[in-house]
Structure formats: structure tokens, C-alpha cells
Amino acid sequence: MNQLLELGLTHSPRPTWSVDIPGCYEHPQVQSLYSSATLADTIDLSGDTASWVIEAAKKLEALGRFQTGWDSYGGLSLRSGAKHLTLQVLGWLRKEELPIPAVVLGSAGTVQLEWRAKGKELEVEIRDNDTIEYVKVSPAGEIEEGEAASDLSRKLRDLTDWLCHS
Amino acid sequence: MEREDDPNISGDVILFRRIPPWPDRVTWDENGQPNFSSFNFKDKNNELSVHLASETTPDEVLKGHDGFGLVQITAQQVREACGTGIKLCRCREDPAMGHVLICGRISSGTAKRLQRAAKWVEGRWPARNPPDPPVVPAE
Numbered sequence: 193m194n195q196l197l198e199l200g201l202t203h204s205p206r207p208t209w210s211v212d213i214p215g216c217y218e219h220p221q222v223q224s225l226y227s228s229a230t231l232a233d234t235i236d237l238s239g240d241t242a243s244w245v246i247e248a249a250k251k252l253e254a255l256g257r258f259q260t261g262w263d264s265y266g267g268l269s270l271r272s273g274a275k276h277l278t279l280q281v282l283g284w285l286r287k288e289e290l291p292i293p294a295v296v297l298g299s300a301g302t303v304q305l306e307w308r309a310k311g312k313e314l315e316v317e318i319r320d321n322d323t324i325e326y327v328k329v330s331p332a333g334e335i336e337e338g339e340a341a342s343d344l345s346r347k348l349r350d351l352t353d354w355l356c357h358s
Numbered sequence: 359m360e361r362e363d364d365p366n367i368s369g370d371v372i373l374f375r376r377i378p379p380w381p382d383r384v385t386w387d388e389n390g391q392p393n394f395s396s397f398n399f400k401d402k403n404n405e406l407s408v409h410l411a412s413e414t415t416p417d418e419v420l421k422g423h424d425g426f427g428l429v430q431i432t433a434q435q436v437r438e439a440c441g442t443g444i445k446l447c448r449c450r451e452d453p454a455m456g457h458v459l460i461c462g463r464i465s466s467g468t469a470k471r472l473q474r475a476a477k478w479v480e481g482r483w484p485a486r487n488p489p490d491p492p493v494v495p496a497e
Contacts, residue, residue, distance in 0.1 A: 251381060251382065254381060255381070257493035257494045257496075258380070258491060258492065258493055259492045259493060259494055261492065262378065262380070262491065262492045262493075263378045263383070264376055264378065264423050264426065265376075265401065265407050266402075267402070268402060294382035294385050294395060295381070295382055296381075296382045296383060296395045296397045297383075297397075298397050298400055298402075299397075299400055299401050299402040300400070300401075300402035301402075304395070304396075304397045306382070306395060306396075306397075313470075315396060315397075315466060315470065317397075317400075317466055325465065325466045326466060327396070327466040327467050327469075327470045329470065333474075335467050335470055335471065336467070337465060337466050337467030337470075
């Protein structure tokens with residue numbers, strides 16, 4: 193519960209959240225960011241919100257502290273529009289049963305969510321202008337890409353349905 | 359700045375690209391192998407920096423970037439992944455270490471193709487426990 197409040201998220205009662213943060217997020221300085229209360233945006237997490245959504249929100253919060261130049265190539269810090277849209281995406285998908293995604297900061301301060309499941313890969317770039325770009329990789333290695341500027345909620349559900357159910 | 363394609367960069371030329379160790383530009387699989395994100399192959403200005411292996415060394419490219427990894431890809435693989443929409447251009451304002459820019463828009467699909475074509479430079483994985491990332495101090 194406190195974690196949600198610290199992330200600036202609304203919530204409903206849920207079981208205790210796992211804070212098993214994999215990989216590089218174990219880094220002490222990054223992990224310390226999780227306890228900060230800087231995420232001003234709010235998403236509705238009422239109902240049966242999947243645990244991966246919380247983990248992804250924590251990762252997003254950590255990305256928000258990276259300074260310009262963080263990637264050694266002049267990479268920008270997280271753009272507010274990309275952060276806001278990423279939170280919206282998490283809200284739209286909050287009931288979907290998905291793996292915990294990689295939450296990757298881009299050179300332009302945008303965010304990319306990356307999932308792998310059933311031999312497939314789904315990557316969604318969340319831009320600063322309320323649009324997304326995505327790429328799907330089939331188990332055979334075939335690559336399909338596209339962009340969307342409207343009806344993003346439906347498009348994202350279609351994409352995650354392809355990842356987990358088709 | 360107008361960039362010019364360098365026709366002397368032949369297909370077999372090897373290009374280096376640094377990979378940040380911080381979340382989640384690299385993820386580690388269950389076998390302890392690092393996997394670099396396709397997002398490492400997009401640049402905000404559509405000028406993706408790489409270095410010609412023939413004009414530098416892995417140590418030089420990684421100097422001052424503790425914990426970073428290094429991947430390599432050939433010019434031919436770049437051209438095959440990106441098609442005719444890109445140019446391989448010498449970086450005139452910062453030419454050291456064979457600095458080359460892959461100029462042109464790299465879509466998500468193209469970045470994915472670059473990711474699949476690239477591979478780690480031997481012995482140059484990123485640090486699994488890297489130094490502190492460049493972040494704003496917590497208040």
C-alpha cells in the first residue's frame with residue numbers, strides 16, 4: 193500500500209506486493225529511487241491490477257531520475273509526455289496478465305516497454321507526442337512493425353493479446 | 359549539418375557501439391547472458407554514433423565509461439537492416455577514433471534488425487554490478 197502511495201498511484205486493497213526487483217535494478221542507487229515520492233502522475237489501479245504493472249511503474253520512476261547524457265551519447269532525461277503516456281498505458285493494461293517488461297529509456301527521453309512470451313517479442317515505444325511505435329517478432333523471427341496515433345488503448349490490447357494468446 | 363555518405367566504408371568494416379549498463383538497456387537472462395535492447399540503436403537526432411574498429415580499440419571507445427559494454431556490427435549489416443534510407447557519414451566535428459554517424463531515421467523494426475545483427479565484442483560485456491548511474495540525487 194505504501195509503495196503505491198509513494199509512487200503516486202491510487203489503489204484498492206491488494207495482497208502484499210513483491211519487491212523482488214530483478215537485474216540492474218538491484219543497484220543500490222537505483223533501488224533507493226523507489227522510495228522517493230516524485231511520481232506526480234496518477235493512474236487508476238483499482239480492481240485486480242496485475243503485479244507486473246507495479247513493477248513497471250517502479251522502473252519508470254527510476255528512469256525519471258536519469259540525467260541528460262546518461263547513455264554517453266547525449267541521451268535526454270525522461271520526457272514528461274512519455275512518462276505520462278507510459279502511465280496511461282500501464283493503466284490501460286492493468287488487468288492483462290503479462291510478464292514484467294523491460295522498461296527502457298531512449299535517447300530522446302522516450303520509453304520502450306519490451307515483453308517476451310511464448311517465443312515472441314513485443315516492443316512498444318511510447319513517445320512524447322501521444323503516439324506509439326511497435327514491433328512484433330514471431331517465434332520464426334519475422335518482424336512486423338507499425339505506429340499508432342489514435343485508439344491507443346485498443347491497439348495495445350490487440351498487441352498484448354497477440355503476445356500472450358494468439 | 360549536411361552529412362555526406364562515406365563510400366570508403368566498405369561492407370566488411372566493423373563498427374563499435376557502446377551499451378549503457380543501466381536499466382533496462384541490458385537485461386540478463388536465466389543463463390547469465392546479457393541481452394542488449396533494440397533501443398540502443400535509436401538516436402534522438404537520427405545520427406547514431408558508432409566507431410570504426412579499424413581506427414580505434416575497444417579500450418579507447420570504453421574509456422571513461424565504466425561498466426558499459428560494447429557491441430559490433432558490420433557496415434553491410436547496417437545497410438541491410440536500414441536499407442537505402444540511411445548514410446554512413448564521418449563525424450567531421452568529432453572525428454577521433456573513427457567516429458561515424460549512421461544518419462537517417464531508424465524505425466523500431468530497423469532497430470530490431472540492427473539488434474539481431476549486432477553481437478557483443480568478445481570480453482566486453484557490460485558490468486552486471488555497474489557503478490552509480492548518472493541520476494539526480496534523491497531529495
